[in-house]
Amino acid sequence: MLNPATTTSSSALLLLSAAAAASAAMGVDLNWHAPAAGAINNLTSALQATGTYGFVFNSSRTPEGQYGAYNWCNMPHVRRTEYVRPPQEEGYELRYVEVIQRHHKRTPYAANAFPVEPYRWDCDDQGLFYFGQSVVPDANSDNKSAQTYWKGTNSSVNPFVPAGWIGSCQFPQITTGGLDDSRTHGEDLYGVYHSLLDFLPSREAEGGDAWRRHVVYRVTNNQITSQVAGQLIAGMWGADAAARPVPLLIQAAGVDSLEPQYGCPAGAAAFNRLKSSADARWQQHLDAARALYAALDAVSGVPPADAGFHASFDHYYDNLSARQCHADKPLPCSPQGPGDCVGQDLADTVYRLGQWEYSHMYRDAGPVALRASVAAYGVWVAELAAHLRAVAAGEQGDVRYFHNVAHDGSMSRVLAILQIDAMVWPGMGSELVFEVYRKKKTATTGDNASQSAHYVRVLFGGQPLKSSNPSLGLMDMLPIETLLAYFDGLVGQNASLIKGKCDGSIPL
Ligand SMILES: *[C@@H]1O[C@H](CO)[C@@H](O)[C@H](O)[C@H]1NC(C)=O
Ligand SMILES: *[C@@H]1O[C@H](CO)[C@@H](O)[C@H](O)[C@H]1NC(C)=O
Ligand SMILES: *[C@@H]1O[C@H](CO)[C@@H](O)[C@H](O)[C@H]1NC(C)=O
Ligand SMILES: *[C@@H]1O[C@H](CO)[C@@H](O)[C@H](O)[C@H]1NC(C)=O
Ligand SMILES: *[C@@H]1O[C@H](CO)[C@@H](O)[C@H](O)[C@H]1NC(C)=O
Ligand SMILES: *[C@H]1O[C@H](CO)[C@@H](O)[C@H](O)[C@H]1NC(C)=O
Ligand SMILES: CC(=O)N[C@H]1CO[C@H](CO)[C@@H](O)[C@@H]1O
Numbered sequence: 001m002l003n004p005a006t007t008t009s010s011s012a013l014l015l016l017s018a019a020a021a022a023s024a025a026m027g028v029d030l031n032w033h034a035p036a037a038g039a040i041n042n043l044t045s046a047l048q049a050t051g052t053y054g055f056v057f058n059s060s061r062t063p064e065g066q067y068g069a070y071n072w073c074n075m076p077h078v079r080r081t082e083y084v085r086p087p088q089e090e091g092y093e094l095r096y097v098e099v100i101q102r103h104h105k106r107t108p109y110a111a112n113a114f115p116v117e118p119y120r121w122d123c124d125d126q127g128l129f130y131f132g133q134s135v136v137p138d139a140n141s142d143n144k145s146a147q148t149y150w151k152g153t154n155s156s157v158n159p160f161v162p163a164g165w166i167g168s169c170q171f172p173q174i175t176t177g178g179l180d181d182s183r184t185h186g187e188d189l190y191g192v193y194h195s196l197l198d199f200l201p202s203r204e205a206e207g208g209d210a211w212r213r214h215v216v217y218r219v220t221n222n223q224i225t226s227q228v229a230g231q232l233i234a235g236m237w238g239a240d241a242a243a244r245p246v247p248l249l250i251q252a253a254g255v256d257s258l259e260p261q262y263g264c265p266a267g268a269a270a271f272n273r274l275k276s277s278a279d280a281r282w283q284q285h286l287d288a289a290r291a292l293y294a295a296l297d298a299v300s301g302v303p304p305a306d307a308g309f310h311a312s313f314d315h316y317y318d319n320l321s322a323r324q325c326h327a328d329k330p331l332p333c334s335p336q337g338p339g340d341c342v343g344q345d346l347a348d349t350v351y352r353l354g355q356w357e358y359s360h361m362y363r364d365a366g367p368v369a370l371r372a373s374v375a376a377y378g379v380w381v382a383e384l385a386a387h388l389r390a391v392a393a394g395e396q397g398d399v400r401y402f403h404n405v406a407h408d409g410s411m412s413r414v415l416a417i418l419q420i421d422a423m424v425w426p427g428m429g430s431e432l433v434f435e436v437y438r439k440k441k442t443a444t445t446g447d448n449a450s451q452s453a454h455y456v457r458v459l460f461g462g463q464p465l466k467s468s469n470p471s472l473g474l475m476d477m478l479p480i481e482t483l484l485a486y487f488d489g490l491v492g493q494n495a496s497l498i499k500g501k502c503d504g505s506i507p508l
Contacts (some may be wrong), residue, residue, distance in 0.1 A: 023489030074327035075430035104178035113164025123169035253270025257379035264502035267375030317354035353484035362416035371508035377413035378491035
């Protein structure tokens with residue numbers, strides 16, 4: 001059988017050189033540039049500092065006056081109170097907004113449970129609504145479904161006990177606190193893009209029909225993103241959104257670009273390598289953390305041979321932080337020795353190492369950190385680029401606002417591709433906003449302005465994102481052509497480079 005990778009490689013390479021040449025012609029730099037050196041990507045601080053660099057890990061509420069600071073439980077997003085409007089006298093007119101966010105706080109994944117969990121985690125105060133219903137307009141009123149929801153249960157007969165967490169929640173599911181945060185997030189977005197800027201219509205306009213024309217919501221195949229979307233949309237649009245159905249776009253399992261789920265062996269191999277002994281810096285951090293691992297294993301009962309818990313701090317980080325974000329879930333104690341508990345210092349060290357690991361994987365590991373993310377997330381970037389291109393061409397139709405609800409792996413890869421100067425592990429609800437502005441024609445910009453006067457502002461945590469790549473820099477009113485040339489050079493228009501980068505027929 002012919003190997004499609006081999007047969008496509010010469011045309012794929014042509015695509016690659018064409019894309020790179022077009023970007024070079026624009027003077028756009030496609031290279032990786034190192035992030036700034038700081039405490040997060042300094043292994044000495046990760047291991048030896050105390051506390052968490054002022055980052056919050058124990059509440060969705062960021063202390064008054066500190067909004068914008070990192071809060072793992074509920075990351076900052078755009079809000080009326082902090083939002084910085086572009087200078088109006090310069091004539092910037094907002095044309096399009098695309099948001100990508102991580103879901104809000106949740107129960108841990110089952111895989112992150114310790115062998116014996118000391119307490120239950122119940123979710124009886126909410127239901128996960130799940131049903132099919134006709135959306136044909138006539139049928140909708142006649143044949144509505146019952147409002148059915150999942151109620152976690154266990155049987156007094158079933159002798160099998162689930163591994164890890166015990167309780168009526170799904171592991172994972174968005175907790176009631178996470179639903180509250182999702183709702184506030186939606187209210188805040190409405191506060192900026194309707195109340196402050198009058199860019200989106202009011203909730204009431206045209207009896208609630210106006211906003212539906214202008215907005216699109218998209219989720220991944222992981223149900224927790226739909227759980228967030230339900231509350232977020234109700235937070236944005238109020239009672240009407242809660243009363244009448246709202247579609248959520250979702251791509252097919254196995255190819256979903258938002259999660260991402262499409263197969264990308266070369267990207268996965270590159271990620272695996274930078275998290276292995278082949279990467280000296282990575283191995284050095286695991287070696288340096290031996291004593292920490294021993295202490296954690298002793299309290300949790302996780303076997304030292306458990307590969308998942310010892311390949312990185314991801315599992316310990318998730319297991320501990322999910323508890324601390326929920327006030328009634330204390331840090332765990334050993335089931336063997338009462339009083340032998342995970343202390344806050346130990347948890348804080350795990351949190352610092354988690355930050356170090358994300359900075360390594362997505363930024364510090366070198367050009368491979370950029371290239372692996374480009375392969376693994378290039379399809380979504382090309383989708384975003386297509387939206388931006390349509391806006392610049394005045395062909396976006398009615399859609400003004402596109403909101404993606406995704407995961408930390410999604411956010412991290414976008415941040416890697418944008419080459420954020422100070423990488424963090426994107427916490428719950430973390431948000432990136434791409435705003436497209438058109439500069440109104442004025443006497444000084446001349447008649448040709450409409451052809452080229454679109455600018456992009458990228459906000460992370462509500463503030464303009466600073467990139468280490470000199471072509472992107474502070475992403476505050478970047479000419480749209482620059483960002484498109486950068487994206488096209490890396491992923492190709494319509495993601496033309498990504499299948500090749502994933503199957504190995506185009507070099508990463
Ligand atoms: C890392 O942090 C340590 C301790 O604060 C400091 O001595 C060292 O200079 C830092 N390294 C770099 C590369 O900044
Ligand atoms: C949360 O952690 C901070 C330190 O990061 C601490 O000062 C504060 O008391 C903690 N809050 C709660 C409710 O435990
Ligand atoms: C409603 O369901 C019934 C079956 O119970 C079906 O015959 C009917 O066509 C449905 N009505 C509409 C409007 O879809
Ligand atoms: C303005 O547009 C005209 C017609 O499309 C073109 O000939 C001219 O070169 C443009 N000027 C600039 C400065 O781009
Ligand atoms: C990308 O896809 C769109 C829609 O199918 C098409 O119109 C456009 O020509 C394509 N662009 C390239 C460069 O292939
Ligand atoms: C801890 O986290 C890992 C990774 O998310 C997960 O596989 C495991 O089940 C979790 N264990 C507990 C007890 O939460
Ligand atoms: C494993 C588990 O959750 N067991 C619970 C099943 O429900 C009974 C009450 O009906 C609880 O007592 C068990 O703890």
